[in-house]
Amino acid sequence: MSSALRHEFYRLFHSKAFYFSIAVGVFFSIWLLSEQLVEMENNRLLIEKYGSIKQGLYYPESVFNRFIGLDYLHKQSQTLYMLFPILASIPYSASYCIDKKSGYLKNLLTRERKNNYFTAKFITVFFSGFFVVFITLCFSLVITMMFFPLLPPEALTAEFPAALGNSMFKELFIDYPLLYTFIYILIDSVFFGLIAVISMTAGMITSFSFVSLSSGTILYYFVSYIISALKLNSYNPSVFLIPFQPYENIRFTFIAAETAIILIVCIYLFLKEEAKKDVL
Amino acid sequence: MYYKYDLKNGILYDKNKFIIPIIITIIACIGFNSEFQSAIKSGYADREAEFIDVLMYVLKGEKPFDPYNNEDFKFPFSWLINQLSIAFIIGKYPLSELYDNHGAFVLIKGGSRRKWVLSKYLWIVTVCIIYYLLILMTILIFCKISGFAVSLELKTSQSFAFLTASKTFTGIKLIKILLLPLFTSIALSFMQTAISLVFQSVYGFAFVLGVCGISIYSNSIWAIGNCSLLMRNEQFNYSDINTDKALILLCTIIIISFLFSIIYFDRYDILRGRREN
Numbered sequence: 001m002s003s004a005l006r007h008e009f010y011r012l013f014h015s016k017a018f019y020f021s022i023a024v025g026v027f028f029s030i031w032l033l034s035e036q037l038v039e040m041e042n043n044r045l046l047i048e049k050y051g052s053i054k055q056g057l058y059y060p061e062s063v064f065n066r067f068i069g070l071d072y073l074h075k076q077s078q079t080l081y082m083l084f085p086i087l088a089s090i091p092y093s094a095s096y097c098i099d100k101k102s103g104y105l106k107n108l109l110t111r112e113r114k115n116n117y118f119t120a121k122f123i124t125v126f127f128s129g130f131f132v133v134f135i136t137l138c139f140s141l142v143i144t145m146m147f148f149p150l151l152p153p154e155a156l157t158a159e160f161p162a163a164l165g166n167s168m169f170k171e172l173f174i175d176y177p178l179l180y181t182f183i184y185i186l187i188d189s190v191f192f193g194l195i196a197v198i199s200m201t202a203g204m205i206t207s208f209s210f211v212s213l214s215s216g217t218i219l220y221y222f223v224s225y226i227i228s229a230l231k232l233n234s235y236n237p238s239v240f241l242i243p244f245q246p247y248e249n250i251r252f253t254f255i256a257a258e259t260a261i262i263l264i265v266c267i268y269l270f271l272k273e274e275a276k277k278d279v280l
Numbered sequence: 281m282y283y284k285y286d287l288k289n290g291i292l293y294d295k296n297k298f299i300i301p302i303i304i305t306i307i308a309c310i311g312f313n314s315e316f317q318s319a320i321k322s323g324y325a326d327r328e329a330e331f332i333d334v335l336m337y338v339l340k341g342e343k344p345f346d347p348y349n350n351e352d353f354k355f356p357f358s359w360l361i362n363q364l365s366i367a368f369i370i371g372k373y374p375l376s377e378l379y380d381n382h383g384a385f386v387l388i389k390g391g392s393r394r395k396w397v398l399s400k401y402l403w404i405v406t407v408c409i410i411y412y413l414l415i416l417m418t419i420l421i422f423c424k425i426s427g428f429a430v431s432l433e434l435k436t437s438q439s440f441a442f443l444t445a446s447k448t449f450t451g452i453k454l455i456k457i458l459l460l461p462l463f464t465s466i467a468l469s470f471m472q473t474a475i476s477l478v479f480q481s482v483y484g485f486a487f488v489l490g491v492c493g494i495s496i497y498s499n500s501i502w503a504i505g506n507c508s509l510l511m512r513n514e515q516f517n518y519s520d521i522n523t524d525k526a527l528i529l530l531c532t533i534i535i536i537s538f539l540f541s542i543i544y545f546d547r548y549d550i551l552r553g554r555r556e557n
Contacts, residue, residue: 078496
């Protein structure tokens with residue numbers, strides 16, 4: 001098992017696609033930061049010239065409303081969250097489909113037990129998506145911390161949506177905002193890791209790597225479309241995965257339930273059904 | 281010869297994929313019906329619904345993103361899923377045909393790389409037209425079942441259930457607006473194929489998703505997805521998205537993407553591309 005895992009992780013870390021996905025995330029983080037810094041400078045000049053009275057109720061920018069997941073003002077943060085399903089799938093989720101089609105799978109199975117190969121593939125694909133999202137969001141958090149202070153969220157300013165109304169983990173966000181941010185980064189990384197696993201599982205029924213790669217993203221948006229048509233936005237993954245929580249009434253139980261359903265279905269299909277099939 | 285081959289392999293033998301626009305449109309039609317019924321119940325329906333109202337509802341998208349009024353913003357899932365479905369259909373066929381199927385032999389038999397590219401781009405236009413025709417047909421059937429009148433005149437209304445302008449729309453003006461979603465999809469698909477040719481199909485798909493994302497959250501005509509979000513057109517909303525400007529921009533993108541692909545594919549090493557894919 002460990003040799004199969006080592007081999008899979010070696011292939012993951014040596015694929016250009018993995019670094020491409022991270023580079024896209026890093027690009028969006030830097031693009032957002034550059035726009036935020038220009039705005040901050042304009043604000044500073046305005047205050048210098050006219051005093052803070054010109055700004056109305058002024059509360060300085062904080063990491064907790066400028067970090068890419070908590071920024072609700074700019075297009076970069078929302079676009080990056082839209083791109084995460086495909087960015088998480090690009091690095092490694094088509095590898096099973098490619099292994100199968102190229103015949104590499106048969107070669108591997110002469111050296112490795114079948115169950116070990118499938119389990120190692122499952123774990124590696126999950127972590128490929130997990131790492132892309134985790135590294136991108138951590139990078140964004142670090143560069144935001146380099147330019148903005150860790151000012152605690154102040155609900156009265158209405159600049160921190162997660163501190164308002166009936167938000168999930170509201171008290172945690174107000175009292176320990178850094179912990180809240182870190183928990184949300186983990187939730188996002190796990191969920192998008194599972195989207196990569198869905199794409200890999202689609203490789204069971206197709207021989208086209210493009211179809212396998214994009215199927216997780218298509219399914220993610222199709223399910224989101226159905227849920228939004230039913231007006232159940234709190235259950236919508238493309239809503240509840242955004243840390244600033246654009247809609248109220250998001251509950252951790254919904255997130256956990258949807259994560260568990262995806263995990264169970266993928267384990268059943270890939271590790272039980274597909275692993276049973278005769279490769280030769 | 282190439283085009284006939286593409287029609288057969290890319291459309292006739294793979295027609296299951298065209299069920300996607302029908303499902304999406306049925307869900308959107310049900311959404312329209314429920315909004316129209318609630319407008320009737322609350323007394324806000326000042327006229328009967330017609331075919332063109334349902335069509336506008338399906339193609340309208342949503343209002344521009346306003347960060348200071350986040351609760352009011354609705355994500356245009358219906359529009360996004362339509363664009364992604366087209367990108368999925370387009371991404372699946374042309375290059376996989378070349379790398380995974382016997383498309384390379386067909387290319388040799390035809391004897392012209394330029395004609396091969398031209399045929400693929402004609403196939404893309406055909407797929408986009410079929411996609412929107414299926415949307416139209418589904419709406420037409422829905423209107424027949426629901427008893428809505430079929431007319432090509434967008435009448436004014438004060439009701440929230442309809443997307444209307446201050447004046448009644450007919451003729452060329454209406455057709456130009458209705459052509460915007462089709463032209464946007466063709467332009468996006470052309471760009472997607474050009475990118476797929478240089479890199480891989482999945483990067484072309486990711487590019488379309490990125491353009492759609494930027495379009496949803498900005499209100500500029502340069503984010504070309506906005507051209508097909510009819511609700512953001514200057515006829516229905518205060519914006520700089522003018523129909524003529526949008527059509528010129530989209531045609532320019534279509535021509536540039538096509539010329540780029542012709543020139544690039546002329547010098548393209550197919551065997552290397554096959555290995556890398």
